[in-house]
């Protein structure tokens with residue numbers, strides 16, 4: 001099987017599991033993930049985060065918590081070529097787009113993921129959006145995939161353009177992955 005086919009099959013499997021998760025389980029998991037991220041957020045003046053889709057482990061409460069901790073929060077705006085622009089986020093909504101390079105001066109990136117492997121390999125939605133965005137992030141910034149407990153796995157298919165993340169946050173806690181921030 002090609003890496004693309006293997007990724008598509010894995011994406012479908014992880015997405016089905018997310019859809020099957022009971023709402024109360026998801027809500028509890030989201031609170032735990034937000035707590036683990038916010039426990040590290042003190043030294044992060046600018047954070048690239050994301051507005052969660054229905055079944056994702058991110059949350060609006062996490063975004064609000066980052067703002068309350070003093071961070072400037074930016075969120076992705078998907079462009080027609082599936083590259084990412086960025087806009088400032090506040091509880092009142094999104095501000096004007098800042099450009100693709102706005103992710104170049106962040107202190108940390110919270111990255112959506114279907115799953116992540118122990119070596120940092122990340123399974124996204126298949127658009128290459130974050131592979132492009134993460135290539136612009138300062139090497140010192142932690143790049144943190146937010147996932148549910150079963151989504152940190154031993155390995156995932158990896159292609160040449162895949163950019164690894166440096167950590168995974170699950171309800172179970174924060175896990176530093178195979179690559180160190182800055183290296």
Ligand SMILES: Nc1nc2c(c(=O)[nH]1)N(C=O)[C@@H](CNc1ccc(C(=O)N[C@@H](CCC(=O)O)C(=O)O)cc1)CN2
Pocket residue numbers: 050051052053054055056076077078084112113124125127129130
């Ligand atoms: N919250 C969030 N924002 C994000 C991403 C993401 O994964 N999550 N992206 C990461 O690159 C980019 C957008 N890419 C996307 C690609 C596909 C679908 C998609 O297939 N949506 C399904 C619904 C999925 C669900 O509800 O879980 C659909 O429209 O049917 C969504 C976003 C930028 N913003």
Ligand SMILES: Nc1ncnc2c1ncn2[C@@H]1O[C@H](COP(=O)(O)OP(=O)(O)OP(=O)(O)O)[C@@H](O)[C@H]1O
Pocket residue numbers: 007122123124125126127128129130131132159161162
């Ligand atoms: N730097 C890039 N420029 C243009 N296209 C790219 C780039 N990086 C990856 N792509 C394209 O994006 C597509 C999807 O790649 P992949 O299956 O690795 O997505 P993903 O990492 O799961 O998605 P995402 O990063 O959006 O979460 C591939 O066809 C790849 O060629």
